[in-house]
Amino acid sequence: MKSEYDVLIVGGGPGGALAAKAASENGLSVCIIEKRPAIGAPVRCAEGIGEDLISEFFDELDPKWISTKIEGAKLISPDNSCFYLSPEMAGNEVGYVLDRKFFDRDLIWQAVEAGAECYVKARAVDAIVENGAIKGAIVEYAGETREIRASITIAADGVESKFSRYCGIDTTVPLRELETCAQYLMTDIDIEEGITVFYVGREVAPEGYLWIFPKGKRTANVGIGISGTQSKNGHRAKDYLDKYIKEHFPEGKTIELIAGGVSACEPLECTVADGLIIVGDAARVSDPITGGGIYNAMYTGRLAGQIASKCIKSGDFSKDKLMEYDKTWRSSKMGKALERNYQIKEVFVKLNDKQLNSILNSVSNLVMKEFSTLTLIREIVKLNPKLLKELTSLKKYFE
Amino acid sequence: MIKVRREVCCYCGACISVCPEGALELIDAYLSVENETCKMCNICVRVCPLGALEASDEE
Ligand SMILES: Cc1cc2nc3c(=O)[nH]c(=O)nc-3n(C[C@H](O)[C@H](O)[C@H](O)COP(=O)(O)OP(=O)(O)OC[C@H]3O[C@@H](n4cnc5c(N)ncnc54)[C@H](O)[C@@H]3O)c2cc1C
Ligand code: SF4
Ligand code: SF4
Numbered sequence: 001m002k003s004e005y006d007v008l009i010v011g012g013g014p015g016g017a018l019a020a021k022a023a024s025e026n027g028l029s030v031c032i033i034e035k036r037p038a039i040g041a042p043v044r045c046a047e048g049i050g051e052d053l054i055s056e057f058f059d060e061l062d063p064k065w066i067s068t069k070i071e072g073a074k075l076i077s078p079d080n081s082c083f084y085l086s087p088e089m090a091g092n093e094v095g096y097v098l099d100r101k102f103f104d105r106d107l108i109w110q111a112v113e114a115g116a117e118c119y120v121k122a123r124a125v126d127a128i129v130e131n132g133a134i135k136g137a138i139v140e141y142a143g144e145t146r147e148i149r150a151s152i153t154i155a156a157d158g159v160e161s162k163f164s165r166y167c168g169i170d171t172t173v174p175l176r177e178l179e180t181c182a183q184y185l186m187t188d189i190d191i192e193e194g195i196t197v198f199y200v201g202r203e204v205a206p207e208g209y210l211w212i213f214p215k216g217k218r219t220a221n222v223g224i225g226i227s228g229t230q231s232k233n234g235h236r237a238k239d240y241l242d243k244y245i246k247e248h249f250p251e252g253k254t255i256e257l258i259a260g261g262v263s264a265c266e267p268l269e270c271t272v273a274d275g276l277i278i279v280g281d282a283a284r285v286s287d288p289i290t291g292g293g294i295y296n297a298m299y300t301g302r303l304a305g306q307i308a309s310k311c312i313k314s315g316d317f318s319k320d321k322l323m324e325y326d327k328t329w330r331s332s333k334m335g336k337a338l339e340r341n342y343q344i345k346e347v348f349v350k351l352n353d354k355q356l357n358s359i360l361n362s363v364s365n366l367v368m369k370e371f372s373t374l375t376l377i378r379e380i381v382k383l384n385p386k387l388l389k390e391l392t393s394l395k396k397y398f399e
Numbered sequence: 400m401i402k403v404r405r406e407v408c409c410y411c412g413a414c415i416s417v418c419p420e421g422a423l424e425l426i427d428a429y430l431s432v433e434n435e436t437c438k439m440c441n442i443c444v445r446v447c448p449l450g451a452l453e454a455s456d457e458e
Contacts, residue, residue, distance in 0.1 A: 035425070044411055123426070160412025165421050173416045175442050180413055182448040228417060228446045237448035259448040261413030 001119055001141060001148070005031045006312050007305070008136050008150035009116075010124045010163045012039050015280025015297035015304075016156030017107035018057070022305025024114035028312060031148060032108065032116055033139055035123035040104030044260040045294070046183060046213045046221045048196065050095040053295040057302070061096075065103040067215040070095045071194045077360035078201030078353035087194075097196075097213045097221070098294075107298075127153070127166040133274035133317075134167050152308045152317050154277045156301060159261050161282035167273060173284065175228040177265035179208050179291055182237040183223025185256035189249040191220050199244075200356055206230040207349045210244055222249070225262055225291055227349065262291040266342050271329070272322035277304040285329070285338060288345040289373070299334050337374075344377060359384050401432045401443065401452055408451035414443035 007023045009016045012034030023030045047067065054061065071087040071094050087094070112118050122141040127134055128149060136149035155163040164171045191197075197212040204210050207227035214220045224241045231237060237259070245252065263284045271278045279285075280297030287293065307325040311317050329335050351359070362383040363376070401422075408430050415423045422436040423443060430451075444452045 036428075042409070158412065160415040160425060162415065162421065162424060171416070172419050172421075175417055175446060178413065178417050178446055180446050180448045228442075231445055231448070233450065236450050238450070257409065259409050259411040259413065261411065261416050261446070261448075263416065 004149045005029045007152050007308050008148050009154045009156055011156035011158055012108055013158055014107055014294055015301035017111050018298045018301030019154045019156060019279055019305040020111035020116040021114050022302045023308050024116045026309030028309055030116040032118040033122035034120045037121050039108045040101045042258060043100045044258055045100055046211055046223050047098040047100050048213050049294050057298055065098055066096050067099045068097045070196050073196045076199045077357045079357045081361055081364055083360050083364050097215055124163050134276040151312050152275055154279060154304050155282045156279045157282050159281040164278050167276055173263045173265055178228040179225035179262040179264050180228050180231050180237045181223060181225040181260045181262060182241050183221055183258050184254045186222050186252045186254055187219040189218055189252040201353050205240060262286055264288040264345060271326045272319055274319045275317050277322055277325055279304045288342045296334055300329050303329055400434045400455055401437055402455045403430045404451045407449050414447050417442050417446050
């Protein structure tokens with residue numbers, strides 16, 4: 001480990017990996033530090049991603065990254081009626097359930113092949129700040145505390161992000177906007193292969209949803225996310241999940257338990273500072289409706305690596321210069337989707353079970369030529385104008 | 400003070416993201432609570448998906 005690099009990346013998830021790869025490909029010296037002993041483990045994810053989204057990064061997908069191809073989905077309302085999105089209708093919304101243990105490792109592998117250095121069990125414990133500019137991190141590695149200096153530091157340290165706090169930026173997620181999640185990897189359960197299932201409703205998952213993401217024959221990630229404000233003693237994410245499993249998969253076997261948090265808030269007000277770029281979950285860019293953040297982390301990571309390269313070549317790493325990163329992702333398709341989905345989420349979390357039933361029943365016989373989350377919501381709004389009068393203020397997003 | 404039930408915590412970091420004081424940290428797969436910084440707001444206790452945190456009266 002050297003004491004100085006062009007770019008230092010804190011966190012070896014998808015955001016950090018893509019940032020490292022892009023910066024290395026542009027000829028910069030890059031160091032990734034990851035505090036855990038292994039990349040990609042433990043997995044804190046349901047591992048779902050859309051085909052169109054992942055294809056943006058790779059010409060070909062390595063078969064070992066993929067547990068299952070997803071071709072349809074079921075949305076179950078509180079009264080147990082079902083909106084079935086058949087493979088024919090799924091159109092551009094097909095996707096994959098990944099195996100992130102392999103996927104995350106290979107992303108780092110690709111970054112290292114492009115020239116980056118990577119150190120595991122290396123933890124950033126503070127930022128080096130000089131005259132208000134970030135100049136790297138204080139890192140604990142191999143029993144020593146050392147300074148790693150860099151022209152640009154990229155905070156890719158995920159939902160638990162502390163690095164930006166060390167730099168003086170408040171990254172706290174409001175309690176009501178943190179989805180608190182628990183998930184089992186289960187086997188020996190009756191599921192439909194290739195079909196994801198989502199349950200909504202106050203009884204099953206207040207202000208969130210419960211998911212079944214198939215991983216293979218009779219095997220799936222079965223998980224739940226509920227709002228932080230709904231979580232209390234005896235009614236925590238794991239309690240709701242256990243209740244569901246007792247009812248639906250009493251004979252199933254659990255082979256892994258994971259927990260985690262997903263932010264459903266607006267992104268950080270600003271994702272750059274002098275010498276600093278913040279990406280992925282650390283920037284709070286996971287989708288407020290679905291909680292999906294793999295693509296968003298990869299997209300912002302790659303962009304951060306590209307802009308860092310540009311700025312380093314120009315010799316200017318000031319906040320003003322790095323603002324190109326912030327502006328670009330906000331005006332991108334992803335940035336616009338985040339803004340729109342946040343507003344939609346704010347309306348949907350307030351709905352009670354009766355309203356959810358009526359909404360899902362209204363679309364249950366709908367046949368859409370081409371499905372996307374946006375087209376579904378557009379149809380819901382069209383069919384429920386009175387119920388969703390708040391959404392009329394969001395009309396601009398659907399035109 | 401906030402007590403971590405180590406046998407229950409699976410080091411996911413959900414509590415860290417909501418602590419308004421930045422009093423929680425994962426160090427070598429162990430969640431540590433900085434008691435001097437903690438304001439005992441109990442937000443972390445509430446948010447833990449597994450119930451691994453407890454507020455205790457001990458000083
Ligand atoms: C239960 C659950 C289910 C989910 N399901 C999905 C899904 O189906 N689809 C989807 O798209 N998204 C899903 N997500 C979200 C997705 O997992 C994240 O959005 C994604 O992993 C974010 O990538 P990242 O690179 O920003 O952060 P992470 O993948 O969290 O990586 C951050 C890395 O930084 C490291 N780190 C933290 N602090 C330090 C430090 N001080 N020093 C060094 N290293 C540090 C961490 O150990 C970690 O490895 C889910 C999340 C959860 C919790
Ligand atoms: S009680 Fe509040 S201040 Fe103390 S660690 Fe928990 S969230 Fe932070
Ligand atoms: S939220 Fe709970 S399980 Fe996760 S790190 Fe905090 S105490 Fe541990």
